[in-house]
Amino acid sequence: MQKIDQYMHEFLSELNYEPILTMSSKLQGGKKLRSKLLLKIANENETSYKICAIIELIHAASLLHDDVIDEAKLRRGVKSINAEFGAKNAIMLGDILYSKAFYELSLLDLKLAKVISNAVVKLSIGELMDVNLSETFNTNKNAYLQMIYNKTAVLIEASARSGAILAGLDEDDFAEYGKNLGLAFQIVDDLLDIQGDEQTLGKPAMNDFKEGKTTLAYMYLYEKLNPQDQAILQGYYKKDLNESEVAWIKNKMHECQIFEQVHQELNVYANNALKAIEKYNIKDLEDIIKSMIERDF
Incomplete structure (x- = not known):
C-alpha cells in the first residue's frame, strides 16, 4: 500500500499548491479494499499501482463530497475535512482529486x-x-x-x-x-x-x-x-x-x-x-x- 500512497502523493505534488497537500494529508487512509482487490487479480507492477492510486483518489473524492452532503463531522474517528477546513474547501479538494485522477487515467489504457x-x-x-x-x-x-x-x-x-x-x-x-x-x-x-x-x-x-x-x-x-x-x-x-x-x-x-x-x-x-x-x-x-x-x- 505504501507504493500506492507514494503515487497519490506524487500526483498531488505535481499540482504545486500547498493547501492541496495540507488537506489531503489529513485524509484517512482506510482499508484500500479496491486496491487490494485489483492487486490480487492483476499482481503488482507499476501500471497496477498507478491504477490503484487513481481509484483511491476517486474514492477519496467521493467521500469528501459525501461528508459535505451529510454534514458529517467525523470520518473514521477524526475530524472530517469539511469540519476542519470548511465545506467549500472540502468540495474543491474533491473536485481536484477527481480531475487529477481523470488526467492520470487519460495517460493510460x-x-x-x-x-x-x-x-x-x-x-x-x-x-x-x-x-x-x-x-x-x-x-x-x-x-x-x-x-x-x-x-x-x-x-x-x-x-x-x-x-x-x-x-x-x-x-x-x-x-x-x-x-x-x-x-x-x-x-x-x-x-x-x-x-x-x-x-x-x-x-x-x-x-x-x-x-x-x-x-x-x-x-x-x-x-x-x-x-x-x-x-x-x-x-x-x-x-x-x-x-x-x-x-x-x-x-x-x-x-x-x-x-x-x-x-x-x-x-x-x-x-x-x-x-x-x-x-x-x-x-x-x-x-x-x-x-x-x-x-x-
Whole structure:
C-alpha cells in the first residue's frame, strides 16, 4: 500500500499548491479494499499501482463530497475535512482529486479509462439517488439496492474488472465478483451502523437513520411491525435518538429477527461473488469476502 500512497502523493505534488497537500494529508487512509482487490487479480507492477492510486483518489473524492452532503463531522474517528477546513474547501479538494485522477487515467489504457470513468458517472448518480431517497422514509428495497450498487459497488466492480483486464482474464467474471462484493460490503456497513459502537465505527452509532438513510434492516423491520409500531419507527426517522429510543429499535429488530434476515441476504451476495470466480481458485479473493463479512468497522 505504501507504493500506492507514494503515487497519490506524487500526483498531488505535481499540482504545486500547498493547501492541496495540507488537506489531503489529513485524509484517512482506510482499508484500500479496491486496491487490494485489483492487486490480487492483476499482481503488482507499476501500471497496477498507478491504477490503484487513481481509484483511491476517486474514492477519496467521493467521500469528501459525501461528508459535505451529510454534514458529517467525523470520518473514521477524526475530524472530517469539511469540519476542519470548511465545506467549500472540502468540495474543491474533491473536485481536484477527481480531475487529477481523470488526467492520470487519460495517460493510460483507453479501455481501463472507459471502465473507471463510467463507474465514476454511476457513482455520482448513486450519490444523487442517496440524497433523493433520504427525503422520505424509504420502503422501496429495489431503489435502495440500485442506489448502493451505484454509490458503493460500482467502483469495486470497476476495480475487479480493471484487474482482470490487466491480467488478461475474463473481465465479466471478475466484474460479477466485484459487484456482489460491493453490495455485500455496503450491507455490512449498514449493519455495523446499527450494531457497532462509536469508538469502533469512528462515527456515532445509528447515524444513518438520523441522516435519513433507511437501510435494509429498517425496511425489513417496518414490514414486520404492526401499524402502531410502524408509526413509532417513522417518528424516529431523522431524529436525534435518546437511549430508550435506540433500545426500542434494537429490541424490535431482535424480536423480529431482522439481523438474521439481513445476514441471509448478505450471504447470497457473498456466495454469488465466490461462484463468479470459483473456476480460478484464487484463495486471496475468497479471503477478502470472508474478512469483509466478519469485520467490525
